[in-house]
Amino acid sequence: MIVVLGMVLVGVSAGAVPVQRSAAAVPAPPPASRPAVLRVMPLGASSTVGAGSPETAGYRGPLQALLARDGVVVDMVGSQHGGPASVPDLDYEGYGGMTLEDLLPRVAGLVRRADPDVVLLHTGTNDLLKGASAAESARRLDAVIARIVQVTDADVIVAGVWAPLSGDTRDRTEFERLAAGVVAGFRERGHPVRYADTSGLLEPDELADGLHPNAAGYRVIAAMWERQILDVRNHP
Template sequence: MASRRQLLAGAFALAAAPTAIGATTAHAAARPGAAAGVRVMPLGDSITDGFNVPGGYRIGLWDRLVAAGTTVDFVGSMSNGPSSLGDRDHEGHSGWTIAGIDANVSRWLSTYAPQTILLHIGTNDIYGSDPGGAPNRLATLVNRITTQLPQSWLFLATITPLPAWDQTVRSFNATIPGIVQNQVNAGRRVRLVDMYAALTNADIADGVHPNATGYNKMAAAWYTALRAVPGSTGTAATARTA
């Protein structure tokens, strides 16, 4: 039987990215029919990718945004999900830690120029060699993102439950509000999304990844957070609520 670590492991290969110059145009041209709208980057590990349920929370989030009359463009070098998912692009990398995302994020941000970023990362750090150092690594990653794209909105989530490591998860998650507040105090556009509170252990399929119900709860939490900041998915005049 596969271990929990093996369940998280996945393909680490990155899709070839266009250069930063003209990146937005190149991205749109590479995906015919891409809707012009606020560029939203789902960023993280296999939970962003949608392990167990291809597309994961992005399915429910897309449906909610479309139903609200909001036009967005999911962006990223990865792509997966059902044909019913109107935009399958994302930046979710199975098995990756905070450090892995941090080592690559500047290139992704330059390539896709997201105006809104949905960051859920840290799950693989919890049972790694240094879970205690995860908050500092996350703070470094967040600062890198907000320094490079100070006009973009960053929604930073606490990580979803890991029943076998619950106390470690709680300790890690408890540091995230402070990371967000430090950014807000510095005038950065960062908002907290309490994803841990949105799910229960019953929403976890294999001890690590959400099931379909759990992913839909994640979608609802992201959507609620985005609705609270109209500029994150469009101007107040164009982004309608459900």
């Protein structure tokens, strides 16, 4: 992101000075800059589209309202466009039913074209629902994030499964554990990737159909994304 590049350029410039100067003669480096407009890429499956609350475009409408309140100017980016006229920016990258396996061959091109500052990645639910094990779903997540960081230095915020999957919850719990470890591995290697544990985020009455959030649930999710985005901006 711009903040990181700015810091690298300052360091390189200082290291390239061939002679010593007195402290008084060396100008102070300019403060690290932030993008005037934050390009945010919602990336995921049906919850990114807004299933369960089309009137708010899922979390996308409430998130834009929260960030506007915070004074953050946002440009939502992605090749898809949809939602109600009440939502200011309707761009996103979401596909109903999409798995990590489906996303893998496409994600590098999608992210490169969108050129985001922040990627909001929510996926993995469909992998588990379609029979992939927790371990396999985590391996797919690792591969998807690897493709993303190859083409962008954007901050990537990965949200875990936020809907209580029906039946045995052991795979979901194990996926959350493994996904957090996948993200930690990227952070250890210096990539700006973070994990948001959403396993206890929603209450039963915040779901529209047992899988997708309703408007109240999406407001909770929007507030989660808001906290993550603000933390990224305050602690680059």
